[in-house]
Amino acid sequence: MSRIDEIFARIDAAGRPEVFITVRPRDEVAADYERSVATGGPLAGMVLAVKDNVDVAGLPTTAACPGYAYTPVVDADVVAALRAAGAVVIGKTNLDQFATGLVGTRSPYGAVRDSRRPDRISGGSSSGSAVAVALGFADIAIGTDTAGSGRVPAGLQGIVGIKPTLGVVSTAGVVPACASYDVVTIFAATLDLADAATSAMAAATGPRPFGPATLFAAPERPVIAVPAELPGLDDRWRAAFADAVSQAEAAGMVIKPIDLAPFLAAAKLLYDDALVAERHAAVGDFVDAADPVEAGLDPTVAGIISAAKRFSAVDLLHTRRRLAELQKEAMAEWGDATALMVPTAPMHPTQAEVAADPVGINSTMGTYTNFCNIFDLCGVAVPAGVVGESDGSQAQFGITLLARAHQDAVVVDLARRFAASTAPACASWPETVSDAVELAVFGAHMRGGPLTHELTGRGARWVAEVTTTPSYRLVALATTPPKPGLIRDPAAGRAIDGEIWSLSPTALGAFLTDLPEPMMLGKVELSDGRWVVGFGCAADAGNAGERLDRTRW
Secondary structure (H helix, E strand, O other), X not given: OOHHHHHHHHHHXXXXXXXXXXXXXXXXXXXXXXXXXXXXXXXXXXXXXXXXOEOOOOOOEOOOOHHHOEOOOOOOHHHHHHHHOOOEEEEEEOOOHXXXXXXXXXXXXXOXXXXXXXXXXXXXXXXXXXXXXXXXXXXXEEEEEOOOOOOHHHHHHOOEEXXXXXXXXXXXXXXXOOOOOOXXXXXXXXXXXXXXXXXXXXXXXXXOOOOOOOOOOOOOOOEEEEXXXXXXXXXXXXXXXXXXXXXXHHOOOEEEEEOOHHHHHHHHHXXXXXXXXXXXXXXHHHXXXXXXXHHOOOHHHHHHHHHHHHOOHHHHHHHHHHHHHHHHHHHHHHOOOOEEEEEOOOOOOEHHHHHHOHHHHHHHHOOOOHHHHHOOEEEEEEEEEEEEOOOOXXXXXXXXXXXXXXXXXXXXXXXXXXXXXXXXXXXXXXXXXXXXXXXXXXXXXXXXXXXXXXXXXXXXXXXXXXXXXOOEEEEEEOOOOOEEEEEEOOOOOEOOEXXXXXEOHHHHHXXXXXXXXXXXXXXXXXXXXXXXXXXXXOHHHHHXXXXXXXXXX
């Protein structure tokens, strides 16, 4: 049985018709899969599910509203990018209508149930996408995120969700929810796969979606802010977050409790104040004009969108001014922290509980997510164990690591450390789409050395151990702290051991500006034939230094 046959058999056996709105014919998917495997690419053979507010050429885009449906002739930018990287679209997934909700129940195509406990919600609005990954119907799935839709379902389904900085990933071909704050996200079972998919999507935005000052890694001892209080969590969920904090500490992170009050106050602005007017600007004319029954409008969603027209432009300006004030307060509370760690969701309610209180429960689900996009933070949601519920079942528990805009590589790095308690050598997606520079170091800047912090403090990422060609020698320089000088001496040289670090052009420029004499930067020849930027020293200092009869400092 082929892999595509296995996936379709899994879909047929699962009895989850609410996950997809449209599924492509099996033979078309199989043919695309064979072409993908034969052609190759970073995502070759990866099966992709697409949230049905994102265009796929030839498939209806409904946004979970039958009366709104249209059939695009071109893919959304992100879909085109993932297909170009080898991903194979299997179908379009269900969602909270018009991406308005965090519960996954607001759809005429059916409430999407939790992948493990069918009486519970899936989380939304990217409900079908998250469950498709959790149930093995797809390897990766596109979601969108305005108030947490790319994170809450990841947390409840025990998978990874990456939410980039605003504007780094194209939203062309996406039905807007709140256009100023919408972000396309990715779900996957592993961080590595989510990272690879996000890299492909970001590359489609342009050759340099990040600036020249991009950080590629977190500091050696990152400071992680955590909420001093945890509203919305019961004792079991609080204990799960405490365990996650301990796990972060074991991974070398320094914990800093902060007051989350300004974050939570800002979160309320997204639905309870004039910012919600953007939802009416997106699809309000359609909602107001449509027959609710014929169009298949969800009454809760229609009520939220129609009511949003009550706000004026002056109201919106006042709210944005208040948002700016709260953001200033929040960032002052954040202070010197590298990132903020929060529970992805505060609880996992049943579908019955949501039906009884659709607005109240939905609002609570966004406690730790609603402020993210309006503060222009980036984030990664990762699994963090399970919570034993009062009924004897187990809920998936997850945390989200958040960082300031354009520090996407920092949160990916922190997520890797949290998951494995070690920093890997691989580049994260922001580095793959940025102008990265490799720097060879041979002494005090190597890992564990007294000057390593000068690299990690500038967001440099350790890449690998390397060796020069046998054309160099080391001398001991009279510096504080002691450090070696690398001298090119083909007649009397040997292969010298060092390391490669990756950093941004801005970081390298700052490094060069602060470099004390007699140190210099130039080209160094490595044993694999590459010439890379590396440390050397002035000739007179090298001649005066003590020659070292070894290959490593």
